[in-house]
Amino acid sequence: FFHTEIPEGLRRLPGPKPFPLIGNVLEVGSKPYLSLTAMSKRYGDVFQIQIGMRPVIVLSGSDTVRQALIKQGEEFAGRPDLYSFRFINDGKSLAFSTDQAGVWRARRKLAYSALRSFSSLDGTTPEYSCMLEEHICKEGEYLIKQLNNVMKADGSFDPFRHIVVSVANVICGMCFGRRYDHNDQELLSLVNLSDEFGRVVGSGNPADFIPVLQYLPSSTMKSFMSINARFSAFVQKIVIEHYATYNKDNIRDITDSLIDHCEDRKLDENSNVQMSDEKIVGIVNDLFGAGFDTISTALSWSVMYLVAHPEMQERLHQELKDAVGLDRTPRLSDRPNLPFLDAFILELFRHSSFLPFTIPHCTSKNTSLNGYFIPKDTCVFINQWQMNHDPEIWKDPSSFNPDRFLSADGTAVNKMEGEKVMLFGMGKRRCIGEVIARNEVYLFLAILAQKLQFQAKPGQPLDMTPEYGLTMKHKRCHLRATMRVRNKQ
Ligand code: HEM
Numbered sequence: 001f002f003h004t005e006i007p008e009g010l011r012r013l014p015g016p017k018p019f020p021l022i023g024n025v026l027e028v029g030s031k032p033y034l035s036l037t038a039m040s041k042r043y044g045d046v047f048q049i050q051i052g053m054r055p056v057i058v059l060s061g062s063d064t065v066r067q068a069l070i071k072q073g074e075e076f077a078g079r080p081d082l083y084s085f086r087f088i089n090d091g092k093s094l095a096f097s098t099d100q101a102g103v104w105r106a107r108r109k110l111a112y113s114a115l116r117s118f119s120s121l122d123g124t125t126p127e128y129s130c131m132l133e134e135h136i137c138k139e140g141e142y143l144i145k146q147l148n149n150v151m152k153a154d155g156s157f158d159p160f161r162h163i164v165v166s167v168a169n170v171i172c173g174m175c176f177g178r179r180y181d182h183n184d185q186e187l188l189s190l191v192n193l194s195d196e197f198g199r200v201v202g203s204g205n206p207a208d209f210i211p212v213l214q215y216l217p218s219s220t221m222k223s224f225m226s227i228n229a230r231f232s233a234f235v236q237k238i239v240i241e242h243y244a245t246y247n248k249d250n251i252r253d254i255t256d257s258l259i260d261h262c263e264d265r266k267l268d269e270n271s272n273v274q275m276s277d278e279k280i281v282g283i284v285n286d287l288f289g290a291g292f293d294t295i296s297t298a299l300s301w302s303v304m305y306l307v308a309h310p311e312m313q314e315r316l317h318q319e320l321k322d323a324v325g326l327d328r329t330p331r332l333s334d335r336p337n338l339p340f341l342d343a344f345i346l347e348l349f350r351h352s353s354f355l356p357f358t359i360p361h362c363t364s365k366n367t368s369l370n371g372y373f374i375p376k377d378t379c380v381f382i383n384q385w386q387m388n389h390d391p392e393i394w395k396d397p398s399s400f401n402p403d404r405f406l407s408a409d410g411t412a413v414n415k416m417e418g419e420k421v422m423l424f425g426m427g428k429r430r431c432i433g434e435v436i437a438r439n440e441v442y443l444f445l446a447i448l449a450q451k452l453q454f455q456a457k458p459g460q461p462l463d464m465t466p467e468y469g470l471t472m473k474h475k476r477c478h479l480r481a482t483m484r485v486r487n488k489q
Pocket of ligand 1: 094095096108111115171286287288290291292294295298355357358359360423424425426428429430431432433434436437438
């Protein structure tokens with residue numbers, strides 16, 4: 001790579017000098033979102049580091065990222081062949097695998113349309129505008145009961161532990177047509193111990209780039225493999241049950257609709273993209289995986305920020321009290337009347353940037369960006385954290401201030417400001433669950449803030465330091481908070 005001929009008129013990428021064998025691993029360190037943001041100040045929006053022997057391009061700055069992912073989208077839409085990605089969904093993941101462009105595009109389209117139809121389906125009673133709303137409202141009410149019970153028994157609770165079950169139940173409802181009890185050990189062992197997953201697949205994990213590390217014993221890697229195997233087995237069992245009870249005239253959920261697609265495809269001799277049934281039905285594995293961890297992380301960070309800013313918690317509650325009242329559960333349709341809640345969520349996304357880098361990308365051919373030459377098959381990191389903390393775009397980026405997204409009179413969200421927040425990627429690989437995710441974070445949070453008041457456990461300082469990974473979480477052990485059901489007055 002470093003000795004590649006640079007085509008005339010293009011420049012060689014800037015970046016820190018790599019050490020032999022380890023490259024820039026030491027400078028990247030354990031908080032790549034900070035170290036790579038600092039490097040972008042020195043080397044610019046497009047620079048190169050080396051992790052082990054492998055070159056990686058790091059992109060920062062809204063204009064540069066937009067240029068790569070939108071204007072040159074086709075060239076930057078691939079995924080690199082990374083060691084850890086091979087274990088996700090048996091190497092057949094929609095989000096992480098190195099599927100050829102045609103296969104990936106066909107699978108993405110299928111996933112998107114299944115997700116859209118099963119979230120917008122009518123609810124079981126006219127009270128709900130759609131299935132997504134019904135699942136969230138019901139799970140929100142169960143969650144409040146569950147937190148109440150835990151509070152009575154233990155006097156405090158760990159937000160992530162309970163939120164994750166409720167969120168997993170919403171996506172389980174859409175994918176598999178079922179929900180699980182808050183104490184279901186099988187589900188808990190998957191969703192509640194998934195921190196290792198994020199830690200291993202976060203951008204810059206040295207084992208993905210330095211082959212010798214793959215042969216050294218590592219408890220994190222062992223646990224990562226075990227989570228992936230258990231996850232696949234869990235989904236596989238449900239898929240087998242679905243095949244056994246599948247009825248073409250009664251498509252119950254996303255799994256059924258994917259099985260149905262396989263059946264239809266067998267009749268369609270003109271189908272031009274060859275895909276195994278496994279690759280089609282395996283999409284549900286991605287939807288389930290992506291659908292619970294991200295949203296639970298967003299919601300448990302929300303609780304942390306509410307506890308850290310009690311005055312904002314009061315303001316949010318007051319807004320809900322005025323716009324919705326305290327006698328009925330908030331709905332999706334209340335959202336336009338809750339601008340502070342919307343601004344709070346945007347600021348939560350921006351400030352926490354809990355998905356600091358997108359999933360790594362890869363170039364599909366030789367290309368150039370901002371005048372620099374980038375060869376085919378180069379791994380590319382997109383630094384979302386940098387974009388959300390860029391002082392050129394954000395005034396006082398390190399302060400948590402939802403008002404930055406509100407109009408001067410506080411009655412409306414400034415949509416243009418909101419669109420500058422980068423958390424779902426952009427372009428061809430943009431998250432396909434974004435609309436569901438934004439609705440889900442909004443509605444769960446509205447339900448929680450209407451009914452509950454969160455406080456730190458006395459004597460326990462709040463630790464807001466994120467732990468690095470694909471999704472950054474707050475430390476679990478420091479996270480117990482107390483709450484009380486609010487009086488209806
Ligand atoms: C991909 C963010 C929720 C499904 C992504 C990517 C990001 C992201 C940053 C990678 C984009 C890239 O590589 O450039 C988020 C956030 C969420 C969320 C912040 C919640 C707050 C969801 C949900 C689902 C979902 C609820 C589905 C139920 C996917 C899938 C991909 C993806 C399938 C892979 C797309 C591809 O590679 O073509 N998401 N996501 N996500 N997301 Fe989400």
